Structures are given as structure tokens and as C-alpha cells.
Amino acid sequence: MITLEKRPQPSRTWTFLAPVAAVLLTMIVGGAMFALLGTDPVAAIRTIFWDPLFNPQFASYSRPQLLVKAGPLILIAIGLSLGFRAGVWNIGAEGQYIMGAICGAGAGLMFYPSESVLIFPLMILAGALGGWAWAMIPAFFKTRFGTNEILVSLMLVYVAESILASVSSGLLRNPEGRGFPGSRNFQQWDAGANRDLVAGTGMHWGVVAAFIAVILAYVLLTRHIQGFNIRLSGEAPRAARFSGVNPARVVIFCLGTAGALAGLAGLFEVSGPAGQISIDFNSGYGFTAIIVAFLGRLHPVGILLAGLLMALTYIGGELAQLMLSVPGASIQLFQGMLLFFLLGVDVFTNYRLRIGKREAA
Amino acid sequence: MNRRTLLASAAIALAAPAAMAQDEPVKAGFIYVGPIGDGGWTYEHDKARLAVEEHFGDQVETVYQESVPEGADAQRAITQMALSGADIIFTTSFGFMDPTVEVASKFPDVMFEHATGYKTADNLSTYSARFYEGRAIQGHIAGSMTETNKIGYIASFPIPEVIRGINSAYLHAKEVNPDVEFNIVWAYTWFDPAKEADAARALIENGNDVILQHTDSTAPQAAAQEAGDVITFGQASDMSEYAPSPRVSSIIDNWAPYYIDRVQAVIDGSWESQQVWHGIGEGMVEIGEISDAVPEEVRTSALELKERLASGEYHPFTGPINRQDGSAWLAEGEVADDETLLGMDFYVEGLTGEIPN
Numbered sequence: 001m002i003t004l005e006k007r008p009q010p011s012r013t014w015t016f017l018a019p020v021a022a023v024l025l026t027m028i029v030g031g032a033m034f035a036l037l038g039t040d041p042v043a044a045i046r047t048i049f050w051d052p053l054f055n056p057q058f059a060s061y062s063r064p065q066l067l068v069k070a071g072p073l074i075l076i077a078i079g080l081s082l083g084f085r086a087g088v089w090n091i092g093a094e095g096q097y098i099m100g101a102i103c104g105a106g107a108g109l110m111f112y113p114s115e116s117v118l119i120f121p122l123m124i125l126a127g128a129l130g131g132w133a134w135a136m137i138p139a140f141f142k143t144r145f146g147t148n149e150i151l152v153s154l155m156l157v158y159v160a161e162s163i164l165a166s167v168s169s170g171l172l173r174n175p176e177g178r179g180f181p182g183s184r185n186f187q188q189w190d191a192g193a194n195r196d197l198v199a200g201t202g203m204h205w206g207v208v209a210a211f212i213a214v215i216l217a218y219v220l221l222t223r224h225i226q227g228f229n230i231r232l233s234g235e236a237p238r239a240a241r242f243s244g245v246n247p248a249r250v251v252i253f254c255l256g257t258a259g260a261l262a263g264l265a266g267l268f269e270v271s272g273p274a275g276q277i278s279i280d281f282n283s284g285y286g287f288t289a290i291i292v293a294f295l296g297r298l299h300p301v302g303i304l305l306a307g308l309l310m311a312l313t314y315i316g317g318e319l320a321q322l323m324l325s326v327p328g329a330s331i332q333l334f335q336g337m338l339l340f341f342l343l344g345v346d347v348f349t350n351y352r353l354r355i356g357k358r359e360a361a
Numbered sequence: 362m363n364r365r366t367l368l369a370s371a372a373i374a375l376a377a378p379a380a381m382a383q384d385e386p387v388k389a390g391f392i393y394v395g396p397i398g399d400g401g402w403t404y405e406h407d408k409a410r411l412a413v414e415e416h417f418g419d420q421v422e423t424v425y426q427e428s429v430p431e432g433a434d435a436q437r438a439i440t441q442m443a444l445s446g447a448d449i450i451f452t453t454s455f456g457f458m459d460p461t462v463e464v465a466s467k468f469p470d471v472m473f474e475h476a477t478g479y480k481t482a483d484n485l486s487t488y489s490a491r492f493y494e495g496r497a498i499q500g501h502i503a504g505s506m507t508e509t510n511k512i513g514y515i516a517s518f519p520i521p522e523v524i525r526g527i528n529s530a531y532l533h534a535k536e537v538n539p540d541v542e543f544n545i546v547w548a549y550t551w552f553d554p555a556k557e558a559d560a561a562r563a564l565i566e567n568g569n570d571v572i573l574q575h576t577d578s579t580a581p582q583a584a585a586q587e588a589g590d591v592i593t594f595g596q597a598s599d600m601s602e603y604a605p606s607p608r609v610s611s612i613i614d615n616w617a618p619y620y621i622d623r624v625q626a627v628i629d630g631s632w633e634s635q636q637v638w639h640g641i642g643e644g645m646v647e648i649g650e651i652s653d654a655v656p657e658e659v660r661t662s663a664l665e666l667k668e669r670l671a672s673g674e675y676h677p678f679t680g681p682i683n684r685q686d687g688s689a690w691l692a693e694g695e696v697a698d699d700e701t702l703l704g705m706d707f708y709v710e711g712l713t714g715e716i717p718n
Contacts, residue, residue, distance in 0.1 A: 058444055061440060068433070178479060178704045179520060182456075187463075280432060318434075318441060319441060328396060328427045328428040
């Protein structure tokens with residue numbers, strides 16, 4: 001007979017092993033799926049995990065692209081992980097990302113075509129503020145009226161998407177765009193462009209910000225009292241209250257930080273790789289970052305690795321579509337499996353598998 | 362392996378690529394904004410891709426990438442396609458314009474074709490279809506058949522292309538039915554079955570018995586079928602699974618002749634940058650079969666209108682036409698120029714409501 005027995009302490013081994021096991025299981029089951037679709041599974045897995053890094057035809061281009069894709073994921077996931085550790089479930093990073101992009105882009109475009117060096121810093125500030133303000137809405141309702149932040153933050157994503165559609169075809173529309181929706185292209189405006197710091201490396205300000213966020217989050221969680229409060233609030237809410245941690249403050253801090261980082265990610269994306277505000281500007285980074293945060297065990301270094309891995313599946317997935325003609329949906333399924341298996345394998349972090357006779361309690 | 366055979370095989374290895382270059386198939390790439398199974402816009406582009414394959418056989422190899430988001434991901438998708446050795450790349454959505462321009466500047470030896478945009482380069486052409494010609498026929502049938510005199514219109518985004526369609530449909534509905542009224546819903550999406558179905562249901566509940574759509578899914582057709590007594594038109598694709606009713610006709614985008622033509626130009630080495638805007642006459646816009654649900658005399662007059670459009674004898678925007686605010690736009694007999702049509706940002710007289718801005 002097989003039973004699950006709760007561990008007195010979460011297993012450290014499984015904490016590290018679970019993501020690795022999840023990746024392996026995804027490769028196996030995903031490979032089987034590709035085989036069913038009539039694609040050589042080994043070629044598919046190799047295209048997804050190997051080609052973006054080492055294929056001579058693509059690697060010199062796709063390796064820097066990994067950073068471009070991972071940057072916003074890491075930046076957002078770091079913010080989310082603080083909240084998730086404290087039991088504050090911000091599901092609306094996508095909305096905060098959009099609002100950061102709109103506010104940052106809007107602040108910059110107000111001064112078009114000025115070439116002042118202050119414009120880009122101003123945009124960064126406005127982007128962070130925009131994301132922060134959008135996250136303050138669920139924070140306010142939660143601390144004041146006890147509403148559920150999951151629902152409020154998620155619903156606000158759809159509000160943000162509507163605002164995005166509206167400003168793309170109205171307020172921020174490129175006056176020289178022949179009536180088509182979409183703002184001016186930041187790549188064509190030196191003062192507002194977020195370009196590669198060294199050409200061709202994919203290293204733009206957003207990637208730099210992501211690395212800085214990783215370091216700061218690490219310091220916060222291991223060396224700072226606020227980090228201790230966050231961890232305590234999540235792991236032992238009652239103990240946290242007795243030791244004088246103000247739960248409202250933790251909620252505001254976590255949502256605010258996550259919102260500001262998501263807003264920054266949006267700003268760096270709109271002024272960099274995306275180039276312009278457009279109706280379909282957001283491409284799901286805010287939601288994917290939730291997977292990245294958990295895949296990275298809510299640990300800053302883990303998130304860094306998880307972000308890069310997720311970026312790899314995206315870019316590898318695109319290559320698989322291109323080279324092997326697998327359907328786009330199968331790649332999404334493949335990525336979904338990753339989270340599914342992670343959550344599944346995670347059982348072993350907290351439980352032990354017992355095979356054999358159950359001992360008398 | 363001795364030295365001699367080693368050298369010999371090296372020589373073959375060196376010679377082979379040069380020899381193969383002659384017979385190597387031309388590679389045509391396609392970037393799609395939606396899934397190839399959307400039943401509308403992307404489906405038709407992919408059908409044309411398959412037509413290219415069939416037409417050229419071994420001479421041409423095609424690759425595609427579906428559901429490419431407009432924005433940063435598009436630029437990567439196009440770049441990777443160029444890196445994979447594509448000789449010509451079709452980017453099939455307006456939102457791919459800036460990314461296509463960007464990638465085209467980095468790959469001068471690859472030819473690019475961008476659908477519905479307006480930026481060109483030495484290796485970048487644009488192509489689009491005069492869908493407003495099809496809209497004229499739609500408006501004609503819709504205006505003739507409505508009993509409530511209320512026509513619902515599911516619009517996607519307030520861009521010239523969509524506004525042109527609304528104006529053209531309205532002018533020709535009003536021509537046959539002066540009491541007709543258009544109710545326009547802006548869905549802010551090209552493809553979102555749930556949203557489109559909601560819009561269609563709301564319009565039907567408000568008494569609209571004809572639903573026109575500028576969105577790509579078949580959801581409005583399904584909603585109309587459910588309600589009964591409502592007619593619709595296939596958009597981008599024939600959507601004939603809803604014929605003979607609610608779908609009474611359709612506008613079909615037929616990209617195949619153009620794609621075959623352009624790939625042929627690459628093979629011949631005669632490809633040149635151009636801007637084309639083809640209509641019914643050239644076959645880029647097709648009118649799907651007008652079903653039995655349409656009265657005989659309406660069908661006859663609609664087909665007659667189609668003939669006049671195809672031959673170029675009649676232009677859907679022929680004066681006198683006033684703008685919505687009552688100011689004169691086209692004088693008696695005057696025909697709209699392409700420049701105005703391409704940037705159209707106003708309603709014609711008689712339409713109610715405002716274009717969202």
C-alpha cells in the first residue's frame with residue numbers, strides 16, 4: 001500500500017530537486033506529445049532546449065534574445081515572489097505591466113521631440129509609478145475593506161487592457177501614423193529609446209534592472225528586517241502579528257513593490273524591444289512571471305534561472321514551430337506542462353512516500 | 362581513410378553546396394497573427410500558402426509561424442525566419458509593419474511583403490485588398506433584406522480599413538433602403554469568439570436583423586443561427602458551414618494568385634518593391650456564393666453590382682457624398698482618390714455615433 005506522510009519539515013533536497021524533475025518530466029511527456037503529432041520527439045526537444053543556445057545558424061541571434069525575453073519575466077517575478085512569500089496573491093502583474101508602459105510612454109511622449117537626457121529617467125520614474133499606482137488599488141481595497149486581492153488585481157488586468165486599446169487609438173496615437181492605432185516608435189527617438197547597451201547583446205536597461213532586482217531581493221530577504229517580516233507573515237501569520245508586524249503594511253509593501261517592478265518591466269519593453277504602445281502590446285509576461293516565480297521557488301537566484309529557462313522554452317518553441325512545423329498551441333501546452341509537473345512533484349517537498357504496511361500511529 | 366580519399370571527400374563537400382544552390386528550392390516564409398485554424402483571416406493566408414506549395418511543387422519550400430504576437434516577438438519571429446534561409450517572407454498583419462521594416466533593413470537579400478501596411482523599402486513591398494468593394498455588395502444585400510431596418514456592425518478597431526468598410530456598406534444599404542440605420546459596436550479585437558458572440562447577441566436583442574462583421578471568427582454566425590431570422594456574411598473566409606442561412610454571402614480574401622505571382626518573381630529574379638491594392642477585378646477580393654435565402658431579384662442586382670465593380674465601371678465611393686457633419690466630400694460624379702481612402706478617418710453622412718478616438 002502506498003501512502004503519503006507529511007514531513008515534519010519541508011525537504012530541502014526536494015525543494016531543489018522538484019524543478020529539475022519537473023523539467024525532465026516535461027521533456028518526457030512533451031516528447032510523447034510531439035511524437036503523437038508526428039514530429040520526431042528527440043528533434044523537438046533538441047530544437048527547444050539546445051538550438052537557441054548552440055545551433056550555429058541561430059545561436060548568435062537567439063542567445064541575446066534569451067536575455068530580452070527573460071528580462072521582464074525576472075523583473076516581474078521578483079516582485080511577485082515577495083508577495084507570494086507573504087501570502088499576498090497579486091495575480092494582476094499583467095495589468096501593472098500595461099499601466100507602467102502607458103504611464104512611462106505617455107510621460108516621455110509629452111516632451112516629443114525634445115532630445116533632453118532627462119526624458120528617459122523621467123519615463124522610468126513614470127513607468128514605476130504607473131505600475132505601483134495600479135497595484136495600490138487592490139492594496140487599498142484589501143487593507144481597508146478586506147477584499148480578495150486575487151480577484152481585484154486580476155479584474156484590473158482587463159481594465160488595463162481596455163485602457164491600452166483606448167490610448168493606442170486615441171491619446172497616444174502617432175499623429176503621423178495615418179490614423180492607424182499605435183504610438184510613435186521609441187526606437188526612432190533617441191531620447192526615449194531603450195536600446196542594447198552594447199549592440200547585439202540583448203543587454204538593455206530592463207535586463208540590467210532585472211539583475212539589480214535579483215540582488216536587492218536577495219539582500220532584502222536574507223539581511224533586512226522587512227524581508228524577515230515578509231517571510232514570517234507568510235509562514236506564520238499569527239506569530240507575525242504577535243511580534244508586531246503590521247499586516248496592512250506588508251500587503252502595501254508587497255503589492256507596491258510588485259506593481260512598481262512590473263511597471264518598470266512594461267516601460268523597458270515599450271521603449272525597447274516592443275518599440276511602441278499598441279493594442280496588442282502586452283504579451284502575457286505578467287501571467288508567465290507567476291510560473292517563473294514558482295519555478296524559481298520564490299528565491300531570487302531561482303527566479304533568475306527559471307526566467308532564463310522559460311525564455312529558452314519560448315525561443316526554442318518558436319524555432320520548433322519554424323523548423324519542424326509543430327502547431328503553436330503545442331508549444332503552449334509544453335510550457336503549461338512545466339508548471340503542472342512542478343506543482344505535482346512539489347508534493348514530495350512536503351510529503352514522504354511510504355510503500356508498505358502502514359505503521360500503527 | 363587515407364589521405365587521398367580524405368582530400369577527395371573534402372573536395373566534394375566543398376563543391377556540393379555550390380552545385381546545390383542551383384536546384385535548391387526557393388524558401389517562402391509566412392508570419393501569421395492568428396492560428397491557422399481561425400476560419401478567417403489567417404486561415405485564408407495559409408490556404409494561399411498551400412496553393413503556393415501546390416503550384417510550384419519541389420521548386421518551393423514554405424515555412425510558417427502562427428499566432429505571432431504583434432510587437433517584440435514579431436521582430437524575433439521574422440528575424441529567425443530570415444536566418445533560417447527564407448528568400449521571401451510574407452508578414453500578414455498590419456501590426457507587423459515596424460518589425461518588418463526593421464528586419465528588412467538587416468536582411469537586404471531577403472524579400473519582404475507586408476500586408477495592409479504603408480511603409481516600403483527596396484526589399485519590402487506592401488499589398489492589400491480593396492475589401493470595401495465587397496462591402497458595397499454586402500451593404501446592398503443587407504439593405505434590401507432587413508425588415509427592421511436596423512443593421513448591426515461588429516467593428517474591430519477604428520482604423521481606416523474598418524471605417525472604409527462601414528462607409529461603403531452603409532452607402533449601398535441606404536441606396537436601396539433610405540430608412541436603414543447602422544448600429545456599430547467596437548469590439549477592439551480581430552479575433553475573440555466570446556467577445557464577438559456577445560456583441561452579436563446584444564445587437565440582435567436590440568432588433569438588428571442583419572449582422573455585418575469585421576472580426577474574423579464565426580462566433581457571430583453561430584449567435585445569429587441561435588437567434589434565427591438574422592442574416593450574416595462570411596468575413597475573410599467563406600464560412601460556408603453557416604450557409605444558406607444565416608450566412609447569405611461572404612467576402613473571401615484570395616491571396617493565392619498574388620503569393621504565387623510574387624514567389625515566381627523571386628524565382629525569376631524579377632522581384633521589385635511595389636505597393637498593390639487589388640480588388641474584385643484582380644480576384645484578390647471574392648464574393649462567396651449568394652445563398653437561396655436571398656430573393657432572386659436581390660441576388661441579380663447584387664451580381665450586377667459585382668460586375669460593375671470588377672470591370673471598374675463603378676467605384677463604391679462616387680459622389681455626391683457628404684461627410685457625417687454635413688460638409689461636402691465628393692461632388693456629383695466625383696470618385697474618391699486612394700490617398701483619402703487609405704487614411705479615411707470620418708463617417709459619411711447618415712451614420713450615427715462617433716468614431717472612437
